[in-house]
Amino acid sequence: MSTIEFRKDIFADERDDNLNTIGKPEIRQDILGHVTGRSPYFDDHKFEGLLHLRCVRSIHHHAKIRSINTSAAEKMPGVVRVILPKDVPHNINTLLSLIGFGRDDEALLQDKKVAYLGEAIVAIVAETELQARNACKAVQVDYEVLPHVLDVEEAIKPSAPIVNDQYPNNTFDYHDLYDHQKLRFGDVEKAFSQADHIVEGEYQMSPIEQAPTETCGAIAAPEQNDRYVCYTSTQALFFSLGTTAKLLDMPSSKLHFVGGTVGGGFGGKVDSLHEPLAVLGAHLTGKPVKYTYDRAEEMQVGAPRGAERWRIKDGVMNDGRIIARQFTGFFDSGAYTRLSSYAIVKGTGHLPGPYTIPNVSSNVYCVYTNRTPATAMRGFGITGVDFSIECHMDKVAEAVGMNPIELRLLNAYRDGDMKAHRRIAKNCALIECVQVAAQKAAWLISPQYNAMSSLKDGGGERAQIPPTMIDDVGKIGERKSREIPTEPSSNGSMSTKPPSTIEFKGVSTAMNTVTPDELARPDLAPPTNTSEIAVPRPVPAAQPQAPQRSTTPYQQPVVTPPSQIAPASAPVVPPSAPVPNEPYKPAGDFQRGTKRPGNSPFVSGTRRR
Amino acid sequence: MTIHKGRGFACINYPIGMNLGGDPSQALVHSTPDGKFMVSLSAIDLGQGMKSVTRQIAAETLGVPLADVYVDTADSDSGPHDMGSFASRGTHRVGNAVIQAAKEARNVMLEAAAEELEVSVNDLETDGKGNIQVKGAPSRSITVSDTAIAAQFSQGRTISGRGIFLIPTSDVDPDTGEMTPVSCFAHAAVVLDLQVDDETGEVEVLEINSAYEVGRALNPKMVEQQLIGGAWMGVSHALYETTEPYYPDRSHGPVDFNQYLMPGPGEVFNHNVAVLERPAEGAPYGGKGPGEMCANPLLPAVANAVYNAVGVRCDALPITPEKILRGIMANGGAKPQGVR
């Protein structure tokens, strides 16, 4: 059973609750349609003579296509049209080309090289879906199988096969400069050397299917005036329209897209793969054409939330203050870019989580592997790193012997604090959420932690941008010639004696004692004839070393007061409904320009190499 | 067999919208001849309630009853451009565009009413019930319907408005990662209680106590829908879901809902939610999008609770019975970490 309460007492003076309909539990506009079955999803439009489109898909992870023979398929019953890669007018795209992010790297139908299991090669339009399926089976594709790579860290080795010809280093190119997205704030190496504890961990997010109950699809049909109507399940109507116009080299004025009522999306209906093929099918046959994933395709060919691997290294003081946090992240983009490269930028802006940490660095890689391309899903770019950060926070709490909730409150960001992407935090409410959740669960925290507030004690020194170490390790292509480390560079000479390290890897560690015999039951003994099964991230259970203390006392980083930093005090938050139609203003100008080629004229940083 | 109870905690913040901006949303609002309002969008309702929340925002801004507003989306011939429904951008971006469009329409409506009532526009207010009245003298009023009829048939005014919301694209510094991301943050904290069977590694989630800060709950029932359903999905991600059970090996990928695991209706857990509302500057009536962030804290909370229960850290998702069992065996048995 669920209960819900609205804590109107908290932040009450920042709200005007006296509104007409805002804040009222009004019945949904679409609910009557839902309960009567009348809500018009894309497939609920009736067309006379509707044709069905299905795709011939790669049976290999990675292979050159030597030839495609469709002559048998063309003669199959009910087949109306075979669509080949050459029939796609502009057969190359990347999803974010509409906002100018990344290079075109993905064909709608592939005729040179397939780079993942299930990649579409040929489309067949037939009178019934079964006929289209049968005809797909009759298409002969002659493959030359290539070596493939499925693990992100294997993929960035110099010897790895090239997955995506547009990105021959198997990594997305950031800013035409690096093979990863950097974040540098302060000097983590120096802080590590001053920390009482170093806590490290590695975390692996699984690939996850959005699994909306309605699969992705579109129906397109010739409309009057030489236009095409397209009913679609898209999450982004003009995204799909623009992508279709580009791939089909067709003026957007010829496209009439209708959608808006969608059977769940969760990020899985952004990729705009169905609309172009459905419209192309309608264009080539002059008939209405439906193209939709079946459930098996939705789960294995449709793009999942990509897997992510994160390594976190924290420098922590005995009192629980985290003084440095370093990330190394790998997004498994699959064979093409789609949205992964952008999600990394979003994730980078999110680091180091909702905490104020004076030294943060991060390298995040968008890695191409021979698997289904990844795309958006609920929380994209954030969910995986939040999992990592919050598991890690518990390890930190354990390392310093603190209540994990109090550890979070101690390090929580507050109004006026400087974030690692160099903008001031405002409108914070982490502390209050933590306090309320703890209170609801009767998880006791001490009074001084209950007295904390997002509105108090932020800013000041916490608003400063620290002197920052930067580096140019990981230039595009560098990794292809030799192995270089993936974590934020520690080249240079500042780092002295490394503190003791607690290793947390895989599944491990319980600190209390249990007699080993206590649980040695025969029914738990491994069966003797069981073959070794590879299980994701198996489980070495190492007892951790007791944390040792560094002798170097922590010192606050020397603050060079840059003239351009934001004011130290918390910005005033408007007390009631804000005026939302004023033009948006960025929180502040950049400390310095961007897109500089080569060396950075960095104000307060020192380049290490 | 021993069942071990465990308790885990996690808290998060969540950036609302495409973080680098450059993602416009537009809205058009117009009145029918008798003073009902149509809102034209291209935003997508995936179930999150786009149509409903923009309807409430339009009604609030126009100052008319909810029943007199209808949201029509998404037809590219009539709906203006919108970037799409993802990245929790709907409520924030589209909501702001709707406010701007509704304000413009409201201004025309008040001008038309002022002409009919022969008063100054600045002296007029709406009562939210379909009337426009003189401030402090509610008996001097005209209905929205009569106003629209007058505007349409005698004054020759279009009661309509256009709105757009755009955060300009932010650059990203290649060396430091400096950027101007997002517009506001939602927050959440959860305490999760579960139990672990130390012979099978099976986990049962027992109860969640949570606090979610959503800026403003524009529709509290729809916020509740998101938070309850989103927490379910978070637990599902933590314990069940993967398209590649042997990642990075691609074998045995699920192809149907029997193989792709999610908690069934027999696994509903108790969930006690507290909603906090700290309106965000620049957000529509302060509202942030709760749709994505609500799932996120559950993943680490489950992992932390499993560790608390049996002393096994599962740092790789999903946390399957097998991983837990392997951890318990490697540790030489369950190692409960103490009652929290």
Next chain:
Amino acid sequence: MSKTPIQFTLNGKPTSVFVNGGANLLEVLRRDVGDMTLKYGCGQGTCGTCTVLIDGEPHLGCLTLAETVEGRQIETVNGMADGPELHPLQKLFMENFAAQCGFCTPGMLMAASSLLNRNPNPSREEVVEAISGNICRCTGYEPIIDAILQAASSLRGRAF
């Protein structure tokens, strides 16, 4: 292409249609008859979005060979409401916010109505069992279970 004529009763109305050999009931009802209320979610029998009642019992449209419904009674959501008057299940799904995307709703409603037809006073467990073949990705199931229990109560109230 040769087609086979079949006749059945759909929501009380005699219906005749020619079907393709091997066609399933889901496609026939949607494309040939025009009842779009039942949905395609998998074609595998694993999601329940195409649940219909055949002779009062829930079946999956996607796994039902169309020829096998010859002469039988089929019910879909289209037959639930009594004119403009919603069935209590529909009404309580609405009031309980028991749908988000709405795609599973017709199947859920059919599964629930077959339960309430045979068991006017179900326990929570029986409700859970009745919808156990229906996937919902949005709600976490709880509002759906609550709505069905409340509808049962409302229907009992109506009978007395």
Next chain:
Amino acid sequence: MISVETFQTIQQASSAMTGNTAYLGGGTLLMRTLNYGEQDFEKIIRSTDNNLKTINDAGDRVIIGAGVTMAQVIAESSLAFLAPVARSVGGPAIRNMATVGGNLFAQHPYGDFTVALLAFDGIVKMDNGSEHDLEQFLSSRDNISGIVSSVSISKPNGQDFKYKKVSRVKPKGISVMSIAAWLPVSAGRPSNVRIAFGAMGTTPLRSKSAEKALEGVSIDASGILPALQALAQDFSPPDDAIASGWYRAQVAPVHLRRLLLGEVEA
């Protein structure tokens, strides 16, 4: 194109099963194949033979028509001991469709009902009257010709039958494994014990080592221990999306112990 032919008797249907044909029972297996274009047939044969739908109580054995659905089993009072098994198959809609005969052909990890039939010494009867021991039938089911007309099983006495299905999703999930244990008691001790597992191999399988180890023992923690230890000899369970073979092998003794001792699950 696919054509459909319907016959009044199972014998007529069987004689029509020539060339690229497939027999349609409840449809849950065949229609899925067809929906996904994975069919290797052009003609669907079905039968409206009422004998397929009958359940005959024949003294110490009961004969269940191959067309009897899971829902029919649940509703049939003489099959009350099988009701929990039938209830563990699919959701309500699937149970109105899935048949006893079809369950014999369900691929891993499906076929939980067959697990119980295997424990009850099932004998499969074909349309031509020939009979096959279920265990043999399962090992050669991909090559069987003809149509299954019924399955006959022994009937348990009272409480000597135990069944459990382990699923990750509740209440309806496919098998991590299912276990059917029939322990007839003779002179206070189990004799002629039959233990069958589902999802522990490519078909439902008996654990003959565990059966042997349970003969005549006292059903308590120490009495069943040899049987639990013996399980490993009989199975090399497969990996799938639900669980690895390692995990299945690991927890099989746990679940068998809990089933035999009636331990209350969490």
